[in-house]
Amino acid sequence: MQEISLPQWQELARAAEQWLRGSVLTLNTLGQAGAVLLCTVLGLLLGRLAQRAFERRFEQQLVSTDYLGKLMRAVNRVLWLSVAGVLLSVAGVAFRTFATGARLLDVATTLALAWIAIRLASGLILRRFWGKVASISVWILVALEVVGLLQPMQEFMDGLSMNFGDVSVSLLQALKAVLLFVLLYQIASAMSRFSEERLNRNTHLTPSARVLFGKGVKFSLFTLAFVLSLSSAGVNLTSLAVLSGAIGVGIGFGLQKIFANLVSGVILLFEKSVKPGDVIEAGGVQGTVLSLNARFTSVLTRDGKEYLIPNENLITNEVVIWTHRDSNVRLKVPAGISYNADPRLAMRLMEAAALQTPRVLPSPPPLARLIGFGDSSVDLEVRIWISDPEEGVVNVKSDVLLNIWDAFKEHGIEIPFPQRDLHLRTPFPHEGSKEQEAAEPDPGSDPDSETNG
Known part of the structure; x- marks a missing residue:
């Protein structure tokens, strides 16, 4: 390896000194550096004032957890950078107008804009991976622009077609x-x-x-x-x-089925026949509609299972909608009493027991009806109304039946259960049967006589 001699070191030092005096330690460059420092300080001060005014104006949005709140917080973080970038741009225009150039101000403005883009990308882009990709891409573009390689790189890639x-x-x-x-x-x-x-x-x-x-x-x-x-x-x-x-x-x-489901979904949305929050029965599935999607409808049952029903099934098949026009639903709760009990008293007790259930509506009031005479009981039924079928119907029926049980027990009304009477008969032998012939003696013979040999 060839060593650099002292005259060569001196030549390099003189070249570096000339470059510093001609490019760096000039009045224009020093003025641009001072302008960059001044714009940065003013950006911090004015940006802090702008942030306070912004926080007072959008106080509720800044604490919100939705996307608008996320957008407001991202903008609030780059306010001072935006103010500094505007000041740097104005200073660059002034230097290019009254001086020979504004290279340092242009680089500072580019860096400020890149920083703003990166902060916004990291704050607004939904996925962290794409946020990192955007940040790296911006920094690469800024680096190429600063060193003067962005335009040649563009021309090179434009030639590859x-x-x-x-x-x-x-x-x-x-x-x-x-x-x-x-x-x-x-x-x-x-x-x-x-x-x-x-x-x-x-x-x-x-x-x-x-x-x-x-x-x-x-x-x-x-x-x-x-x-x-x-x-x-x-x-x-x-x-x-x-x-x-x-x-x-x-x-x-x-893709006939897919397009059929897409069209069916649009029809459902236009007709408003099925909407989120409805309680429906379709294809043996009963539950609450969570969402209407392009291809299917999501239904959540009381068991915690989520069914994805194709939209075409909701159009072509029979669907029971409990909450289509009104959320009130009537339920029928059957009960039976003994034939010895008073059905009128039992019906009044059933209506009172139904009203004691919190989810049963007082208007329309519960109504008890005698619906038939069974083999073992007098069949009664109380009809109740509820306004929240999405909370389940079996549980409210259970509460009503428990109240009826307590009321019947208190008033001595018997709840019968099926009974069967079993009658046993002793069979008589038929006339002329072999058992009868064996039991009857021969009339022509003397049982006391002896047989002669």
């Missing part, structure tokens, strides 16, 4: 399309979640309308993100429409 028929797509276009789709996908997810939260708070809309508008906004946003990403890559959307039509005809037959 592939042809797909009449469409030529470069590596730069494909990379832009992917990054743009990821960004737009995250924005669409955030906006769709925000719209769903706002719609769920709107009490003027029915549950079906909220689901319909939410699904419509979500589908529109994701479609727009996909189309804009393809357009940025230079894909002709007209040819894409023709291609999608041809593919749609080919796969339509194989």
Whole structure:
């Protein structure tokens, strides 16, 4: 390895000194450094005032746990950076107008914008993985811009292209399309979640309308993100429409059930026949509708099991909706009494026992009816109304029956149970049978005589 001689060290020192005097230790560079420091300090001070005003104005939103609160907190964290970035931009314009350049201010402005983008990405992007990808991508772009390699890198990737028929797509276009789709996908997810939260708070809309508008906004946003990403890559959307039509005809037959469920879901939302919160019976499943999705309806039973019922089944098959127009539901609770008991007294006791149950509505009042005369009992029935069938019906029937049991016990009314009387008969021998012939003596013989040999 060749050693550097003293004259060479001296030459390097003189070159470094000339570079410092000509590029760094100049009045313009020192002025830009002072401007950067001043803008940073002013950004901190003014940003703190802006944060206080922002926190007072949006106090409730900042403590909220929904996506709007998350957005407000992310914006609040970058307020001072935004103020500093604006001041740096104004200072850069002033230096380029009255001086020879503003390279240092441009670098500081770029770093401030990159920092803002990273803080927003880490605070707003729903998944941590994509937040890290966005942060790394921003830092790479900033590094390339600072060292002056961003433009050459763009030109190099733009020269690497592939042809797909009449469409030529470069590596730069494909990379832009992917990054743009990821960004737009995250924005669409955030906006769709925000719209769903706002719609769920709107009490003027029915549950079906909220689901319909939410699904419509979500589908529109994701479609727009996909189309804009393809357009940025230079894909002709007209040819894409023709291609999608041809593919749609080919796969339509194989996806008949899926499309039938999709259309059925739209019909359910428009007709408002089934909506979240309804208690339904369909296909042997009874439970509360949790959500209406594009392909299926989620129903939660009292056993804690969640059934995914295809939307087509709710359109083509019979469905019992307990809470379609009104949440009040009538239940029938049967009971039996002995024939020796007073049915009128028993009916009054049943009505009083039903009213003692907390979930039974006092209006319409419980009504007891005599519905028949059974083999072992007089059959009675009390009809009650409840307003919360989603809380279960077996439990309220059990409470009513327990109250009836106590009332009948207190007033001495017997609750019968099936009884059977068993009669045993002794069979008589039939005339002319072998047993009778063996038991009767021969009339022509003398039992006391002896047989002569």
